[in-house]
Every structure is written in C-alpha cells, then in structure tokens.
Amino acid sequence: MLTFTLRRLLLAIPTLLVISLVIFLLVDLAPGSPMSEIPLTVPPDVRQKMIEALGADQPVFVRYFLWLRQFFWVEPAALIDSWFGTTWAEGEQRILSWQSRSPVFTIIGQRLPQTMTVIGTAYLVGILIAVPIGIYSAYRQYSVFDQAGTLFAMIGFSVPTFFSGTLFIIIFAVWLGWFPTKYDTQLVVNDWESFVKQIKQMALPVMTLGLANAAAISRYMRSSMLDNMGMDYVRTARAKGMSERTVVLKHVLRNSLIPVVTVIALGIPAIFGGAIITENLFGVNGIGAALIGAIHANDIPMVQTLAFIFAVLIVLFNLIADILYGLLDPRIRYD
Amino acid sequence: MKLRAALMGAVAVMGLAPAAFAERGTDGEVKLTFPQAVSIMNPYLSGGTKDILAAAMVVEPLAVVDPDGVLVPRLAVEIPTMENGGVSADMMSITWKLQPGLLWSDGTPVTADDAVFTWQYCTHPEGGCSQATKYEGVASVEAVDASTIKVNFAAPKPNPYTAFVSGLSPILQKKQFEACLGAAAPTCTDANNMPIGTGPFMVTGFTVNDTVSMTANPNYRDPAKPAFATAVIKGGGDAEGSARAVMETGEFDYAWNTQIPPDSQAAMAAAGKGQFVVAFGTLVERLEMNTTDPSPSLPEGERSTAKHPHPILSDIKVRTALSKAIDRTILVEVGYGEGGRPTCNVIPGPEAWASDNQGCIAQDMEGAKALLDEAGWTDSDGDGIRDKDGKKLSILYQSTVNPIRQDFQALIKDWWTELGVEVELKAIDPGVFFGGDPGSPDTFQKFYADVEMYANNSDNPDPETYLGQYQCKNAPTPETQWQGENINRFCDPAYDALHAELTQTTDLAKRQEIAKKLNDMVTKDSMIVVPLVHRGTLSAHSNTLGGVQINAWDMETWNVADWFRVK
Numbered sequence: 014m015l016t017f018t019l020r021r022l023l024l025a026i027p028t029l030l031v032i033s034l035v036i037f038l039l040v041d042l043a044p045g046s047p048m049s050e051i052p053l054t055v056p057p058d059v060r061q062k063m064i065e066a067l068g069a070d071q072p073v074f075v076r077y078f079l080w081l082r083q084f085f086w087v088e089p090a091a092l093i094d095s096w097f098g099t100t101w102a103e104g105e106q107r108i109l110s111w112q113s114r115s116p117v118f119t120i121i122g123q124r125l126p127q128t129m130t131v132i133g134t135a136y137l138v139g140i141l142i143a144v145p146i147g148i149y150s151a152y153r154q155y156s157v158f159d160q161a162g163t164l165f166a167m168i169g170f171s172v173p174t175f176f177s178g179t180l181f182i183i184i185f186a187v188w189l190g191w192f193p194t195k196y197d198t199q200l201v202v203n204d205w206e207s208f209v210k211q212i213k214q215m216a217l218p219v220m221t222l223g224l225a226n227a228a229a230i231s232r233y234m235r236s237s238m239l240d241n242m243g244m245d246y247v248r249t250a251r252a253k254g255m256s257e258r259t260v261v262l263k264h265v266l267r268n269s270l271i272p273v274v275t276v277i278a279l280g281i282p283a284i285f286g287g288a289i290i291t292e293n294l295f296g297v298n299g300i301g302a303a304l305i306g307a308i309h310a311n312d313i314p315m316v317q318t319l320a321f322i323f324a325v326l327i328v329l330f331n332l333i334a335d336i337l338y339g340l341l342d343p344r345i346r347y348d
Numbered sequence: 349m350k351l352r353a354a355l356m357g358a359v360a361v362m363g364l365a366p367a368a369f370a371e372r373g374t375d376g377e378v379k380l381t382f383p384q385a386v387s388i389m390n391p392y393l394s395g396g397t398k399d400i401l402a403a404a405m406v407v408e409p410l411a412v413v414d415p416d417g418v419l420v421p422r423l424a425v426e427i428p429t430m431e432n433g434g435v436s437a438d439m440m441s442i443t444w445k446l447q448p449g450l451l452w453s454d455g456t457p458v459t460a461d462d463a464v465f466t467w468q469y470c471t472h473p474e475g476g477c478s479q480a481t482k483y484e485g486v487a488s489v490e491a492v493d494a495s496t497i498k499v500n501f502a503a504p505k506p507n508p509y510t511a512f513v514s515g516l517s518p519i520l521q522k523k524q525f526e527a528c529l530g531a532a533a534p535t536c537t538d539a540n541n542m543p544i545g546t547g548p549f550m551v552t553g554f555t556v557n558d559t560v561s562m563t564a565n566p567n568y569r570d571p572a573k574p575a576f577a578t579a580v581i582k583g584g585g586d587a588e589g590s591a592r593a594v595m596e597t598g599e600f601d602y603a604w605n606t607q608i609p610p611d612s613q614a615a616m617a618a619a620g621k622g623q624f625v626v627a628f629g630t631l632v633e634r635l636e637m638n639t640t641d642p643s644p645s646l647p648e649g650e651r652s653t654a655k656h657p658h659p660i661l662s663d664i665k666v667r668t669a670l671s672k673a674i675d676r677t678i679l680v681e682v683g684y685g686e687g688g689r690p691t692c693n694v695i696p697g698p699e700a701w702a703s704d705n706q707g708c709i710a711q712d713m714e715g716a717k718a719l720l721d722e723a724g725w726t727d728s729d730g731d732g733i734r735d736k737d738g739k740k741l742s743i744l745y746q747s748t749v750n751p752i753r754q755d756f757q758a759l760i761k762d763w764w765t766e767l768g769v770e771v772e773l774k775a776i777d778p779g780v781f782f783g784g785d786p787g788s789p790d791t792f793q794k795f796y797a798d799v800e801m802y803a804n805n806s807d808n809p810d811p812e813t814y815l816g817q818y819q820c821k822n823a824p825t826p827e828t829q830w831q832g833e834n835i836n837r838f839c840d841p842a843y844d845a846l847h848a849e850l851t852q853t854t855d856l857a858k859r860q861e862i863a864k865k866l867n868d869m870v871t872k873d874s875m876i877v878v879p880l881v882h883r884g885t886l887s888a889h890s891n892t893l894g895g896v897q898i899n900a901w902d903m904e905t906w907n908v909a910d911w912f913r914v915k
Binding site: 044045046048049050051052053054055056057058059060061062063064065066067106109110112113114115116119120123124182186187190193194195197198199293294295296298302303306309310311 | 535
C-alpha cells in the first residue's frame with residue numbers, strides 16, 4: 014500500500030506540471046483582457062500603461078515560468094515566513110491578483126473558511142439526508158416512500174441552484190422573513206446570539222446546495238443498495254435467520270457503501286472549489302465567488318492559481334478514494 | 349439671579365440644540381450593497397466605478413461636482429475662477445487654497461505636499477494609473493505654501509477643473525503612499541486597501557471582493573458629521589439580489605446600480621420598503637454605424653479601414669432610414685423603465701450642454717421606406733429584402749451578451765425586417781468586445797460588422813474630451829493596433845475644426861453652443877451615431893435612509909457625510 018501511494022504521488026508531479034501548463038495556456042489564450050471592466054472613458058494609451066504595469070504584456074512563457082516560480086518557491090517561502098518569522102520571501106514578488114492587487118493566497122486564505130463552513134455543511138447535510146433516503150428507498154423499492162424519494166432526487170437533480178436559490182429567497186426571506194438573503198462575512202461567532210445569526214444566514218445557501226447534493230448521493234446509495242440486495246450472500250444471511258435489521262444495515266449497507274464513499278470522496282475537492290452560483294447568489298465570499306469574479310475581470314493570476322489548486326485537490330482526492338477503497342474492501346490490494 | 353441663571357440656561361440649551369439634533373455617530377450603521385464587490389480602495393489603481401464609489405467615502409478631492417453639474421469645494425476653500433484670481437488670465441495655471449486645519453484620519457495635517465505627491469503618484473510612467481487623463485496637460489503641481497496648491501499647465505487650458513476634481517481624482521496621503529510610487533504601486537496592498545483619507549469615514553476592515561467596513565472619521569472637519577457611526581459595503585451577487593435586499597427584505601439601506609427589468613422594478617417598489625432613484629448623466633445606448641467596409645472578402649489590414657467606404661451605410665439616406673424605423677419609446681419600456689428615456693443626442697446632458705434635437709423620437713416607418721426607395725434600394729425580386737445593383741440590403745448587427753441588449757437587437761431586427769432589410773444578429777462576450785485585444789476580430793474598435801450597439805458616456809459634465817473622440821485622427825486602424833475611440837471612422841474636417849475651436853474657447857455659453865453643434869454633426873446631420881436610450885444609473889435606497897442625493901456627475905456616495913437615519 015505504501016509503495017502504491019508513493020508511486021502514485023511521484024506520478025502526480027509530471028501530471029500536475031502538464032495540467033498547470035495546459036491551464037495557463039487555456040486561460041491565456043481565452044479571449045478577453047484585464048482592461049475590459051475599465052470604463053470606456055479611459056483612453057487607449059492609459060490602458061496600455063495599465064497593462065504594462067500589470068506585466069500582462071510579457072510573452073506567455075515568461076509569465077508561465079514566473080508563475081511556476083512564484084507558486085512553488087515564493088508562496089511556500091512566504092507561508093513559512095508568516096509562520097516562523099523568517100525572511101525567505103522578502104523582496105520576492107508574490108502572485109498578485111490583477112483585479113485587486115492583493116496577493117492571491119491572502120485572498121484564498123480569507124475565503125477558504127467561508128467556503129468550508131457553508132459548502133462543507135451543505136455537503137454534510139446532503140450526505141446525512143441522502144444515505145437514509147437511499148437505504149430505505151432501495152429496501153422498499155417502488156413503495157410510496159421510494160417514489161417520493163425519486164421525485165425529491167429528480168427535483169434536486171434537475172432544478173438548477175440559481176432557480177432553487179432564488180425560490181428559497183422569495184419564500185423564506187421575502188415572504189416569511191425568516192432568513193437574511195445576504196451572508197454577513199464579518200460576523201464573529203462569540204455568543205449564543207451571534208451563533209443563531211450564523212445558523213440563520215447559513216440556512217438558505219445550505220438548503221440550496223444540500224438539496225442538490227442529497228439528490229445525487231441518494232441515487233447512488235439507492236442503486237448500490239439495490240445491486241447488493243439481490244446478491245447471494247444476502248439470501249444466505251436471511252437463510253441463516255438473521256434479523257432484517259442486521260441483514261440490511263450490516264451486510265448490505267457496508268458493501269453498498271464502497272462505491273458511495275468513492276463518490277463522496279471525489280466530491281470533496283468540489284467543497285474547496287466552492288459553489289460558484291450559490292456563493293454568488295447569497296453573497297458568501299467563498300472560493301467559487303472569487304473564481305467567477307476573477308474570470309469576469311480576466312484576472313489571469315487568480316484564475317490560474319485557483320484552477321491549479323483544484324487540479325491538485327482532484328488528483329489528491331482520487332488517490333485518497335483509491336486508498337479508501339482498499340481499506341473498505343479487503344479484496345482490493347494494490348501491492 | 350435666578351432669572352439670569354434661567355436665561356443663561358435657555359441660551360445654553362438653544363446653543364446646544366442644533367448640535368444635539370445632528371451629532372456624529374448617533375445613527376448606528378449604514379449598510380450599502382453593490383452588485384459588484386469592491387476590489388481595491390485606491391481609485392488610481394481601480395478598474396471600475398464600484399471601487400471609486402467606495403473610495404469616495406474615504407478619500408476626497410479638492411472639489412466635487414454636485415447633482416446639477418456645478419462644482420462645489422470639498423477640501424478647497426472655494427472654487428478658483430478667473431474672477432477671483434484663482435485661474436490665471438492666460439489659462440496656464442490654477443491655484444487652489446486648502447481649508448485651514450484639515451486633518452487626515454490619522455491626525456496628521458493635510459498639506460499641499462500631499463497634492464503634489466498625488467500628482468507624482470498618478471503620472472509616474474510605471475504606475476499604470478487609471479486616472480491619468482485627469483492629469484493630462486498638467487506640466488507641474490507645486491506647493492506654494494503649506495495650504496496653497498498651484499497646478500501649471502503645459503498649454504492654455506479652458507477647462508482647468510480636471511486634476512483633483514471629482515471622486516476620480518482624490519488626494520492621497522504622501523506619508524502612506526510614499527513607498528508606493530511607480531512599479532511598487534500594486535505591491536502596497538495595505539495602503540491600497542485601507543487608504544488614510546479626509547472623508548467622513550475611515551476603513552477598518554477590508555476583505556477583497558467582498559466587504560468594506562468603515563467607522564466615522566474622528567478627525568472629519570465637520571464635528572457633527574457623519575450621522576452614522578459605522579458603514580459597511582457588501583458586494584457581490586447581482587443587481588436583482590441587491591435591489592431585493594433593499595426594497596423587499598430591508599436588510600440594506602442603499603444599493604448601487606440596481607439595473608433590473610421594468611416589471612421587477614414595479615414589483616419591488618410595491619413592497620413599500622424603499623425607493624428607486626435615478627440619475628441621468630451622459631450614458632447613451634447607441635447604434636454606431638460603420639462608415640468603412642467590414643467585408644470579410646477584403647484582405648486583413650484593409651477590412652474596416654478608411655480605404656474602403658461602406659457599400660451600404662455610406663449613404664446617409666440608408667442610415668437615416670434605419671434610425672427612423674426604430675421606436676425608441678418601446679425600447680425604453682422594454683429595457684429600462686424608470687432608468688431610461690429616449691434620446692437623439694450623444695450629449696444628452698447636462699441640460700445646458702444638450703441639443704434640443706428631438707426629431708428621432710417618433711417612429712416613422714413609411715418615411716423610412718420612402719427614403720430607401722429614394723436611395724435606390726427596392727425589392728426588385730420580391731423576396732422581401734431590398735436590393736440595388738444585384739446587392740442585397742443586408743446588415744450584420746452586433747452587440748454584447750446582455751439580456752437587455754438581446755431584447756433590443758430582436759426588436760430592432762423586427763423593425764428593420766419590416767423595412768426590407770436583412771439583419772444578422774451577433775452577440776459577443778463583453779470581456780472580448782470591450783477587451784481591446786488587437787488579435788481578436790470581435791472587439792468594438794475593430795468593428796467587423798455594419799452596425800454595433802453599446803453604451804458610452806463622458807466622465808466630465810464638460811464634453812470636450814468626449815466629443816474629441818470623433819476626430820479623424822482617432823479612428824482605430826491596424827497602424828494604431830486598432831486602438832482609438834472614433835469607432836465609426838467618421839471623418840469630417842469641419843467637425844475637427846469646430847472641435848479645435850472648442851478647445852480654445854473659454855466663454856461657457858459659447859462652449860455650450862459649439863458642443864451642441866458638434867453633437868448635431870454626428871447625430872441628426874450625419875446619422876453616424878444613432879442614439880437610442882439615455883440611460884440613468886438606477887439605485888435603490890431604503891425609506892429609512894435620508895439625505896440621499898443621487899449624482900450623475902460625480903460619485904453617488906459624494907454626500908455620504910449628510911446621510912442620516914429617518915426616525
């Protein structure tokens with residue numbers, strides 16, 4: 014297992030380098046200019062000066078290698094500096110966002126906690142709703158509950174979050190007035206009152222995303238359970254006189270969880286990636302909102318860095334999913 | 349004795365009464381929301397209005413422009429004019445006097461050196477200052493004494509109110525930005541995010557592209573202002589969401605740029621929690637006619653250049669017919685509601701500068717058809733499309749991806765089809781269209797289409813620079829890397845001559861008269877620019893927020909010091 018993990022990690026290095034180059038070229042070749050949001054009243058020569066000040070007029074390979082150096086050397090050095098008070102990154106140019114002129118990693122650092130709390134909670138809520146629904150739907154296939162679960166999943170699948178989110182806003186914020194529509198990122202949770210406030214402002218985005226997540230996972234859970242319910246070992250277990258509870262929750266569920274765990278693990282990078290639409294809709298200043306904002310403004314350093322971090326996370330969680338597979342299923346061995 | 353004490357008491361109460369009525373920081377928090385979040389608080393490095401609006405609450409210029417387009421002093425004692433001797437008789441310099449006792453929010457005095465530094469900061473060749481035009485023509489800025497700023501021009505300047513005027517050109521603190529000159533400008537993250545200013549508020553917290561937190565500036569020159577103790581600007585989402593947060597849920601007090609469809613405007617206003625306010629500046633949604641041939645059959649480098657006049661649109665009758673067929677009132681109803689009105693002018697305001705040209709408002713389909721017949725475009729083969737000499741009257745009409753613009757394109761296509769014109773529509777991503785990349789065929793400057801639609805405005809109530817765009821020399825060409833503001837490649841020596849006259853004229857009434865003439869030359873006389881809608885900025889404020897005076901000539905937050913809570 015260890016050699017397998019090491020081999021995979023080493024293989025990841027050239028993969029990620031190629032990915033970084035591809036992302037860089039894609040982002041760079043995409044049409045648009047960092048000046049596109051600047052009002053037309055700013056004349057062309059001033060625009061040109063602004064582009065030069067950003068360094069955006071340099072040849073693409075110069076910028077790529079500069080970015081590689083900044084990402085793999087300057088940024089880690091800056092991180093170590095901030096931890097231990099060293100001065101390794103002093104005088105070095107960190108990756109700066111073109112839009113805000115702030116270091117990209119500072120922005121990510123500011124935004125990651127919001128994304129983790131909101132999107133992470135939504136994911137957790139989604140799993141907690143989906144797994145029981147999936148189990149019971151499969152156990153009582155074609156029952157009223159199963160039909161209702163299917164309907165719920167279909168709605169969650171097919172209704173886009175920009176629609177369900179707006180619908181929730183109109184019902185719960187405008188008509189009922191229970192929850193705020195805009196997420197207050199400055200809120201510090203230090204007492205019961207602020208905690209309630211935090212729960213309230215998280216309610217709408219978590220509901221919106223939880224619905225979508227639960228829909229997908231419940232379908233995986235259900236079909237995986239159905240696959241296993243018809244297996245010989247289930248019949249054997251029942252023939253041995255085991256209670257239905259033991260059969261379903263011990264034998265079938267454990268075996269059915271294997272593919273579902275993979276799906277859940279592969280979905281985790283998406284938590285870090287944030288939810289572009291939902292974050293934007295509710296004003297959660299997460300990573301997704303940062304990404305779409307940067308794309309709109311053609312903020313190449315920001316887009317490039319975020320996209321690359323997602324690539325790293327996806328490669329990493331693929332590996333984790335593979336390892337988890339081995340842990341859950343003793344038949345799978347990589348050595 | 350008793351009486352005297354009572355009288356004294358009464359006097360004291362009377363003296364205190366106004367102060368008690370308006371006192372700094374008594375009205376709690378004012379909450380603003382912008383559909384686009386604030387990225388940076390330094391207007392000189394900013395890419396958009398959103399940042400400058402927020403910055404205007406913190407850093408201030410010498411003078412601002414009020415809602416009527418009139419200059420009002422801010423940090424200056426008065427507006428320098430030729431009458432009071434502030435502007436030199438030869439128009440080569442302007443001298444501003446700072447108000448006495450001005451302090452930065454950190455308690456240090458504001459001096460003329462700060463203004464000199466601000467000029468150096470923005471004109472540094474490596475700084476990439478986005479407001480460099482404000483300092484164009486400025487030869488030097490000198491500090492005559494600690495409170496006197498003299499701006500010297502390289503040539504006589506009839507409109508000297510550009511440097512240090514309006515929220516686009518505020519004064520920065522020298523002490524804070526000293527190390528941020530030139531190439532170092534973007535690296536001063538702290539200074540750029542939390543500039544020290546003289547305005548009613550000071551920044552206490554800044555999260556990039558999300559929230560700006562501010563508190564009342566303890567050193568603000570008016571001890572009774574601002575009424576609010578703190579201010580928050582939350583950004584992100586969309587116009588609809590921002591409008592809703594003010595008009596329907598009441599979570600916020602002010603929402604900037606709530607440009608939403610007319611039916612949503614009406615529905616939200618009905619909720620009764622707030623109101624929409626609109627300020628009409630000079631923003632005009634227009635059709636630009638290409639006077640050069642954009643045909644793909646021409647070799648690259650000659651397409652859309654003055655070498656080949658446009659085969660169809662070179663004829664003024666065709667251009668006029670296309671304009672006549674449009675019903676601008678319907679366009680406004682569909683697209684903007686309260687936030688727009690039909691116009692025929694490129695310079696729709698301020699009133700004193702706007703031409704009385706109203707001729708295009710009423711739709712005249714029959715007149716348009718007659719004009720095309722007259723121009724020789726008839727439907728000879730009966731397929732519903734006019735032709736002339738075997739060539740079809742066919743037009744490529746492009747704009748950016750934007751729901752309102754696509755509605756406009758569809759409506760105008762209907763009218764033009766009725767006229768017998770074949771119309772092909774194209775919608776381009778705004779990032780590409782306005783991006784100005786000379787390698788892309790889809791920029792508005794390259795204009796590889798017959799007609800294009802977008803909006804543009806003048807950033808100064810005085811339209812001299814704005815009208816200067818239509819001079820021959822400003823046409824985008826391959827030689828200029830397709831940069832230039834004369835999108836139509838309009839070229840009229842009479843226009844250029846008249847514009848040159850404008851730059852030399854100082855008399856206000858005369859300037860206005862020339863501006864009107866220039867406006868007419870590109871609109872009703874030539875139909876090169878076909879204005880459609882005079883667009884306002886639509887913002888929303890809660891019924892509990894008082895003192896809002898929306899302003900099209902400067903930042904909407906220009907008088908935030910006077911905002912208060914209605915009780």
